[in-house]
Amino acid sequence: MSEAISRLRQEAEEAKSAWKPRVKDITEDFTSASNQLEPGQLVKDEWFTLFEAVGALEIMDPKMDSGFIPPGDTFEADFDPATPVSLPELLWVMDQILCLEIMWHAGYALSQTVFTSLHIDRLLGPQQPRIPTLYSPTGGGPPENLTEEQSIGHAVLTAYCVAVIKCCDMVVGLVQSQNFYEEEDFVTHLFGRELLPHMSTNTIDGMLDGVIPRLEDFGNVGEDVKEALLLRLQFRSIFLGVLSDRTSEQQWEQMLGLLKTIKTSHTFSTPLPDAFSDKVQRQLATSTPPRPMLSTSWEDACTKWSNMCEHIVAVNRLTQSEVVYSPACLQRAVWAFSYRGEAFPLPRAIMQDILFGEQAIRGEVLPYDLLLADIRDLVLAGDTLVDPQSFQVEVTTDPRHICSRLIEGFMDKAIEEYLNLYRMMCQNRCRIRRTFTQSIPIFDAMVTEAKNVDVELQKITASKKLTDTRTGKAYSLDPLSSWARFYKLRIMAWTIQLGFETEIYLPDELGGTYWFLAQLSQQRSELLDRVLQFTIGRSFHVRHDQNAVADCMLSEKYLESLHAVSEITRLIAEALWKLFTLLTSTGVVAKPERDYASQQLMYEARMKPYLAVVNDPVPSAAEFDDATTHHGSLEQTCNEVDEHIKEAKQLLVGVKKMTPEQAKYLGTEEEWKKEVKGLEATCIAVAVTASQVRNAGKKYGEDGELATKLECKAERRWAEWWVVPVIKEKVSSQVALR
Amino acid sequence: MGCTPAQASAYLTSLLNKTLHIHISDGRMFAGQLKCTDNERNIILAMTQEYRQPSRKDIERAAAEHEASGKGGNVKVDMKKRFVGLVVVPGKYVEKIEVEG
Numbered sequence: 001m002s003e004a005i006s007r008l009r010q011e012a013e014e015a016k017s018a019w020k021p022r023v024k025d026i027t028e029d030f031t032s033a034s035n036q037l038e039p040g041q042l043v044k045d046e047w048f049t050l051f052e053a054v055g056a057l058e059i060m061d062p063k064m065d066s067g068f069i070p071p072g073d074t075f076e077a078d079f080d081p082a083t084p085v086s087l088p089e090l091l092w093v094m095d096q097i098l099c100l101e102i103m104w105h106a107g108y109a110l111s112q113t114v115f116t117s118l119h120i121d122r123l124l125g126p127q128q129p130r131i132p133t134l135y136s137p138t139g140g141g142p143p144e145n146l147t148e149e150q151s152i153g154h155a156v157l158t159a160y161c162v163a164v165i166k167c168c169d170m171v172v173g174l175v176q177s178q179n180f181y182e183e184e185d186f187v188t189h190l191f192g193r194e195l196l197p198h199m200s201t202n203t204i205d206g207m208l209d210g211v212i213p214r215l216e217d218f219g220n221v222g223e224d225v226k227e228a229l230l231l232r233l234q235f236r237s238i239f240l241g242v243l244s245d246r247t248s249e250q251q252w253e254q255m256l257g258l259l260k261t262i263k264t265s266h267t268f269s270t271p272l273p274d275a276f277s278d279k280v281q282r283q284l285a286t287s288t289p290p291r292p293m294l295s296t297s298w299e300d301a302c303t304k305w306s307n308m309c310e311h312i313v314a315v316n317r318l319t320q321s322e323v324v325y326s327p328a329c330l331q332r333a334v335w336a337f338s339y340r341g342e343a344f345p346l347p348r349a350i351m352q353d354i355l356f357g358e359q360a361i362r363g364e365v366l367p368y369d370l371l372l373a374d375i376r377d378l379v380l381a382g383d384t385l386v387d388p389q390s391f392q393v394e395v396t397t398d399p400r401h402i403c404s405r406l407i408e409g410f411m412d413k414a415i416e417e418y419l420n421l422y423r424m425m426c427q428n429r430c431r432i433r434r435t436f437t438q439s440i441p442i443f444d445a446m447v448t449e450a451k452n453v454d455v456e457l458q459k460i461t462a463s464k465k466l467t468d469t470r471t472g473k474a475y476s477l478d479p480l481s482s483w484a485r486f487y488k489l490r491i492m493a494w495t496i497q498l499g500f501e502t503e504i505y506l507p508d509e510l511g512g513t514y515w516f517l518a519q520l521s522q523q524r525s526e527l528l529d530r531v532l533q534f535t536i537g538r539s540f541h542v543r544h545d546q547n548a549v550a551d552c553m554l555s556e557k558y559l560e561s562l563h564a565v566s567e568i569t570r571l572i573a574e575a576l577w578k579l580f581t582l583l584t585s586t587g588v589v590a591k592p593e594r595d596y597a598s599q600q601l602m603y604e605a606r607m608k609p610y611l612a613v614v615n616d617p618v619p620s621a622a623e624f625d626d627a628t629t630h631h632g633s634l635e636q637t638c639n640e641v642d643e644h645i646k647e648a649k650q651l652l653v654g655v656k657k658m659t660p661e662q663a664k665y666l667g668t669e670e671e672w673k674k675e676v677k678g679l680e681a682t683c684i685a686v687a688v689t690a691s692q693v694r695n696a697g698k699k700y701g702e703d704g705e706l707a708t709k710l711e712c713k714a715e716r717r718w719a720e721w722w723v724v725p726v727i728k729e730k731v732s733s734q735v736a737l738r
Numbered sequence: 739m740g741c742t743p744a745q746a747s748a749y750l751t752s753l754l755n756k757t758l759h760i761h762i763s764d765g766r767m768f769a770g771q772l773k774c775t776d777n778e779r780n781i782i783l784a785m786t787q788e789y790r791q792p793s794r795k796d797i798e799r800a801a802a803e804h805e806a807s808g809k810g811g812n813v814k815v816d817m818k819k820r821f822v823g824l825v826v827v828p829g830k831y832v833e834k835i836e837v838e839g
């Protein structure tokens with residue numbers, strides 16, 4: 001044993017002393033050997049692929065090699081960070097850093113933003129003391145004969161830059177603790193640098209606090225400049241504070257307020273562009289090509305900062321207590337958050353942190369309670385099955401105990417994917433669509449799982465059955481599979497409409513896609529209708545229990561709103577299906593040449609995310625084909641479109657009367673109004689197109705002629721989720737169509 | 739080294755995954771594992787570190803510090819080193835090739 005230890009120690013010593021490797025010059029051997037190779041012949045490691053080779057950086061290529069120095073250029077920037085700066089120059093440097101910092105927040109790399117500050121570069125350089133200084137760490141202290149102004153300037157700049165670095169450090173930590181996509185959304189790469197991990201926020205706060213009175217007491221400078229500098233220090237101090245203790249929400253609003261004054265006081269600055277250089281990239285560890293230093297206007301940067309702070313304020317507003325207890329409201333909240341314009345990873349990380357950071361949402365609602373509330377609100381309002389008290393029953397023979405364990409078993413399997421419904425919304429739009437398509441088969445499998453549990457529950461509770469008035473068949477509620485199926489159908493519809501939004505369908509594919517959307521909405525409406533019947537039935541059954549009755553009534557209203565929205569979706573989708581199919585068949589919407597595509601291949605490509613669905617299988621290629629072939633006359637089709645739109649509009653009138661409590665849009669009232677308005681506008685746009693097509697049909701006849709007279713553009717002007725055909729007469733035959 | 743193409747290829751193959759030091763015309767040196775090469779002496783290195791001679795400023799700084807410290811003897815300045823990962827060094831810039839070990 002001791003022998004082994006001493007041997008290891010000896011080996012370690014040898015390894016240490018051998019760190020300077022012995023090398024042998026092989027230039028000649030290598031050269032003559034490579035001369036013997038055939039042109040194009042490669043000698044390569046068998047595990048090394050040419051695919052990897054493509055990613056290699058080409059040395060001495062100015063576009064690829066970040067270490068390349070153009071002839072006549074110097075390796076390092078000329079500006080020495082220890083150079084004295086005037087206070088107006090200092091102001092400019094601080095603002096420039098603010099510009100670069102927000103560009104980093106918006107997704108650019110530190111190497112092309114914050115790290116291009118030569119002051120920050122110096123502070124992050126090697127051999128710095130524990131509290132870094134702007135002066136060369138090897139070349140001693142400050143330059144001689146610094147004036148008081150210059151000395152204050154350096155102190156302010158040091159404290160400010162150190163605080164910026166720490167803020168970046170904490171943002172990296174926060175974003176990395178949640179779901180995000182490196183390079184795609186945000187670059188956390190530090191290029192071999194460390195962001196002062198050994199310095200605590202307290203120390204840095206102390207530095208900021210130390211320079212503020214020095215600056216305040218200094219008389220030999222314009223009040224404007226002094227005030228501007230103090231504002232920036234205050235802003236930095238708050239940002240640092242709110243990042244280290246995120247319970248202080250109102251501070252984001254304070255920052256918003258400060259930004260307004262910061263923005264206008266930039267005019268007192270004097271430019272010092274030499275203090276920034278992308279030459280720092282030559283010393284940063286990186287496996288990427290050099291990236292240009294970013295330039296952005298001051299106005300633009302201020303707007304971005306304000307937007308980011310506003311998003312964070314919105315996170316807090318959207319996740320108020322009244323919202324987080326209602327799964328439906330919370331889902332609307334994450335959607336509303338996702339649709340708030342320009343995205344920044346920091347607010348998204350804060351949103352995820354609130355939702356998933358501690359064991360409970362906002363520290364209040366456990367994920368399981370949220371899921372149980374969702375199941376209750378949707379399918380089992382007023383039922384003892386989902387009464388939290390039932391889960392407390394410990395008598396193993398009690399049916400409530402047995403049922404609770406069954407439901408818990410199901411929730412165990414459902415919880416992860418269910419929470420993804422909230423988490424996914426903190427990604428970018430394309431990601432959202434992609435991850436939802438991946439969750440379709442998972443929810444489908446959940447339906448299968450739930451069906452088994454429903455059978456078990458039915459055995460124990462022998463719950464009531466209803467009879468279908470049309471077919472005369474009896475059916476049961478099957479609560480859990482109905483719940484899972486609702487989500488599956490809704491997610492499928494979402495993926496289609498997110499597809500409209502991200503413009504993945506070509507105009508000639510829209511007819512079929514709308515038909516599929518109408519089918520899915522129809523299934524969802526029928527499902528909701530059945531669930532509603534059971535909930536109404538239950539409210540009679542539990543009439544002795546006032547709380548249960550109230551729960552049922554709330555759920556009824558909610559189900560009615562879901563049903564109405566589903567029906568509106570179906571009706572508009574049907575109208576657009578018919579309209580697009582008509583326009584495609586008359587050639588107004590042209591089909592592009594597709595040399596290698598067959599109907600079958602097109603179907604498979606588009607339906608790929610849905611083909612694996614086992615419960616409610618998707619329509620076949622033949623059915624799809626049939627649906628996208630136009631039947632009947634132009635006039636008749638336009639009439640049908642009008643009918644659908646009329647019906648949808650009637651339903652919208654009802655929807656507009658629903659209160660936030662009924663349709664569960666507490667906390668997202670604005671967005672709800674906007675959505676309803678978007679649907680109304682879409683209805684009108686569809687009706688307008690239908691009437692134009694009808695008129696054109698009367699004028700030019702129904703067939704081939706139309707394509708030569710009309711042109712069609714698919715537009716999303718009225719609502720993000722609806723692509724509507726817009727008809728115009730071709731210039732050659734411009735006669736008013738009204 | 740007069741040798742057959744087969745021997746040449748075998749020699750180069752024996753160098754694969756060894757750490758090479760490639761000195762190039764602008765004075766830099768790259769140390770990384772040989773992954774691939776061809777008849778133009780283009781060289782792909784993985785896990786590469788870039789070494790650069792200290793700049794004039796670095797030397798001045800070091801000299802100033804050395805003087806201040808009052809020590810005698812020679813001034814020592816380290817090469818600047820950074821990680822650059824996977825690189826291809828075009829043959830035309832290669833001036834010297836060394837192998838470790």
